[in-house]
Amino acid sequence: MLEIKNLTGGYSSHQPVIHQISFTVSPGEIVGLIGLNGAGKSTTIKQILGFLHAKEGEIRFNGQTLQEDPVAFKRQLAYIPETPYLYPELTLREHLELTAMAYGISRDDYQDQMQQMLNLFRMKKKLDWYPDTFSKGMRQKVMVMSAFLVNPSLLIVDEPFIGLDPLAIHNLLELMVKLKKQETGILLSTHVLATAEKYCDRFVLLNEGRIALAGSLDEMREQAGFPDASLDELFVHTVGEERL
């Protein structure tokens, strides 16, 4: 289980972007991280991944922090970033192979998984192509395929739908559901509220670096005092009202 307690931090220790954030992601659940641009979603994710150092608070996964055992901590998680970062000098095959090597996946498992992913995302013909010939969507697919290749216990996904074609979005969501059934915890940051409402079990709504609402949809309705509101309405009400 991912546990975030009283997390405060940002790019500079003098000017924290997020303040006193606490939430959990349990095995087998999808938690939606939502908020306006600049609300602190990506900063929270970067803190979990260890790209930024927290000013206060702690992040534990299955009881362990990143600092205590970086290798074990990282082995359990996979990340799909908002912007697809690929190695320009590696082909698609080599991206997948490198990931499999780094995560210690056996060659046979890697070959099996790779074939499944290639079929699912229709990238078989692109196996020996370099990323500079890929569209944004294809680049994002490489990220998605690599993340699922490693069978993580915690999957962190930052705005994954931009650039993906509808079929790829469908497949990505299917894979997320499959992973969820295998007891993987998923933290999904997104602006696509309709998708979040449909697939997420719980939500964390960030506003100006603080948690405005958190919990299941029903719990958030109760917190906001809107018993029949959709996620979209809750979002507009909570964030829009505070902005006025």
Next chain:
Amino acid sequence: MKPLTSLFMERRKAAWQKGARYAALIARGLHFLPIFLLVFIYYGYRAFLEWLPSDFPVYLILTVLFTWFLSQTQIRTYVKAADPVFLLPADQSLQMYFKKSLLYNMGMQSLKILFWLGFVFPLFYTHIGDGKAFLLALAVLLPLKAWNVWIHWLELRNKDGYTLHQILRWGSNGLVCLWLFSGSLFSWPLIVALGWLGWLTSYHHRFTAPASIIPWDRLLLLEEQIISRYYRLASHFVDVPHIKNERKKRPIFAPILHSVRYGRENTYLYLYLRTFFRYREPFGVYIRLTLVTTLLLATFQPEWWLFMVILSIAMYITGIQLPWIRRIHRFQPWFRLYPLPDEKKRTGWARLAFILLGVQASLVVLLQWWLWKDPFPFLPMLLLFGWLVAWFLGQIHLPKKLHQKSSIIH
């Protein structure tokens, strides 16, 4: 807001400061190598002067050299991509901006001529003429350079292409240089030259667009090319974030890439090998330095100790380019997330650096055909020495330097 009148000077100052920072970084990285280089040039130049036969047509060499130095004119305007939008309303101030740029470039380019004239002075003095003749050459070449800057500026503002204009300018420079260095300028050729240059100036003016029309695209492209050139030069020594390193497939090296065994312990070697072979640099530097060192040693066939010194210097210069292979990945999120101990990034790099430098040393030594005539004991000794240097640089010295920087290299 800063007044537009001082904008050129502000930008020039900022560019110089940035240049100075890069120069300091490069100097720090090179240690005492520039001193070695200066000593090498000094002795090489002296040996060249002693070797040069007295009937050698030095005036031809100087003509070619100075035709190049005069004609190859660079104009720095420090323009930025946003200028056409933001500076457009400031027409009068812009005229002043470009005037300042032109004066600055005339000054800088004249300094270039002064430097090269100083460099060739020994050659001039021994083969062409005395001190008075040298001062006269200076009096001709400096204004001629300023004229070249002015005409090149007109070329850039030419409405159409300017290839013909450039050919005319290069030809004129060549002719004046030939007359100057052959000693025949100071009579009727001087009058012909002045008349011709005057006519050429008016000819250029005829094709120039009005001053209010600024060739932004051309100027921006030129500025970008100049900056890229500087950054590319700097990137041989330090990591330059602005430079885009071209990717090359180089399928010929595929067998080497495939030789890395599939396994967790080889993760970084797998990546670094591909980074090395599939980017233009530092692979290019590696090949160039290997070839130059091989040719240098084959030409001079030095004593064994000097052989070792030259080989070590070449390997060192190659070695300091290699940390880039690891540095390039430092912002790649996966590279930071791989579940492997952090030191593996360094040890994987050290393995590659050791192999690359060892192979370089072997190539340089084994290609010395003159050593093969009597291979023992020097050939094996030099080979062993090469691999020892590779081990020291790859496994000890350079990783230590990398380690010091590791706070920014995760």
